[in-house]
Amino acid sequence: MLSRKPIFPGIIELNFQAGEVLGCNVYLVYDGDEWILIDIGYEETVEDFVEIIRQIDFPFSRCKTLVATHADVDHIQGLAKAKQLLKTSVTAHPNAVEPLQSGDTLITLAEIAAQDLKMAMPAVEIEHEVNDGDVIEVGSLKVEVWHTPGHTNSQLAFRIGDVLLSGDNIYRDGCIGAIDAHHGSDIKAFVSSLERIRDSDVKWLAPSHGPIFANDPDLLNATIERVRGYLKMADFGTLAESWPLMDEWDEEVASGKLPDGLS
Numbered sequence: 001m002l003s004r005k006p007i008f009p010g011i012i013e014l015n016f017q018a019g020e021v022l023g024c025n026v027y028l029v030y031d032g033d034e035w036i037l038i039d040i041g042y043e044e045t046v047e048d049f050v051e052i053i054r055q056i057d058f059p060f061s062r063c064k065t066l067v068a069t070h071a072d073v074d075h076i077q078g079l080a081k082a083k084q085l086l087k088t089s090v091t092a093h094p095n096a097v098e099p100l101q102s103g104d105t106l107i108t109l110a111e112i113a114a115q116d117l118k119m120a121m122p123a124v125e126i127e128h129e130v131n132d133g134d135v136i137e138v139g140s141l142k143v144e145v146w147h148t149p150g151h152t153n154s155q156l157a158f159r160i161g162d163v164l165l166s167g168d169n170i171y172r173d174g175c176i177g178a179i180d181a182h183h184g185s186d187i188k189a190f191v192s193s194l195e196r197i198r199d200s201d202v203k204w205l206a207p208s209h210g211p212i213f214a215n216d217p218d219l220l221n222a223t224i225e226r227v228r229g230y231l232k233m234a235d236f237g238t239l240a241e242s243w244p245l246m247d248e249w250d251e252e253v254a255s256g257k258l259p260d261g262l263s
């Protein structure tokens, strides 16, 4: 038996617990004997995580559900296997149901043909759908569900007291979860989700990758400004809403303007 290393009362992060980074952050939220897992990571690390849970003495039969923060392969590839081992249910946002139940390799980014990347995406049945404002009860603990679209359209965050399990919304260095049209990114929605986090009275952000950090308005503002800029940048392809250079080009074509020194 190992002693538990909660990061907040009722919240254990399994990589931190293990003293070793095995994959994405996996949060075990508990009260008494009852517990849930938020994300599980890749299939190949499921047994390691389950072994950690055994060593810190949580009865498998009291796992209420496995929760997906969103339908990206690095968070949920192991759900089917974990579900089998723990004999429990799976919970996700409605937008994650179809990709998870069909094992969609494109939406989950398990397959990126241009990079020769092809991972398995085992299909898993979703028993419970949760959406913004829902509460998941774990013992007497209330886990408040936030829908925070932007990175993907299924991204959830979970508030427990002063702490937000903040998913792929923002990391300690101000980076954000990948913006990619294939898994349903939306830059405007991303800005709104980040503003919601900034404007809340949540004190701590416990992200899906990397260390926990304070909900600091300066960090959030710098990231929001950067992400808002993406709306007008060709870099983001179909996810940008406009490209101001094309308006300038219209005018310059109409007036026959060339750069100074060329005409």
Ligand SMILES: [Zn+2]
Residues within 6 Å of the ligand: 070, 072, 151, 168, 177, 178
């Ligand atoms: Zn993701």
